[in-house]
Amino acid sequence: MTAQRQERNGSRPRKGFRPGIALIDLLAGLVLVSLAAAGFSGSAARAATTERVVVNRFTGLAIEGYDPVAYFVDARPEIGLQDFEASQAGAVWRFRNEGNRASFVAHPEIYGPQFGGYDPVDLARGVTVAGNPRFFQIAGQRLYLFSREENRDSFAADAARVLREANARWPQLEQDLAQ
Structure with missing residues (x-):
């Protein structure tokens, strides 16, 4: 609606207090206070990646x-x-x-995913990315999960190389995850 039509219809927004926005601000504040009281902080997100x-x-x-x-x-x-x-x-x-x-x-x-479920192709590159349970391969009687279908295909093409590089990097990456 244009400003002239809003004035004619008596529906022009007023400056200052806006009850809808105030209610949203109040609710957001209550949620944050509740989370803080329950002991939540930004560490919940970090815990999942460590x-x-x-x-x-x-x-x-x-x-x-x-x-x-x-x-x-x-x-x-x-x-x-x-x-x-x-x-x-x-x-x-x-x-x-x-x-x-x-x-x-x-x-x-034996049955648990190797590398804790992290993608071995990404580990070989030096990064920890969670594997997706739908992208998997069993190699050498072990289960490997991959973050993407392309990584699974790359692993299948040269599993020995990927595992050699992932195994070389895993101890340091695993130690970093624990911190």
Whole structure:
């Protein structure tokens, strides 16, 4: 509406106090005070990017709740169930059934994603990027997750080189994640 039409219609916005904006400001302030009282600060976001195992910072689930054993048994990602959970390495892992859960608990080093779920191609470049549970490959009886489909394809083309470089960089990157 033009200013003239607003004046004619009596709907021209008034300068000064605006109740809608004041309400939004009040609510935003209350949310910030509540979060501060609960002990939240900017560290919540940082914690998610400094974990040795990739964990969803809101749910605490490793690999977004996918069953790590299913990659080996079913050769595809399968969502785990809340009824079959285990805690390992500061993360909650979900499984499709009790047998998968028992296998993981007995051998987490085999069934858990290598490099804590970080993309080995990115690790080889010297950066930590969380892998996506839908982009995976099993190589040498180990599970690897990739941030992008292109990284998975690059890994498949020369896994030995990528793993050599990722293994060389991982100890320092893992140490940096712990800080």
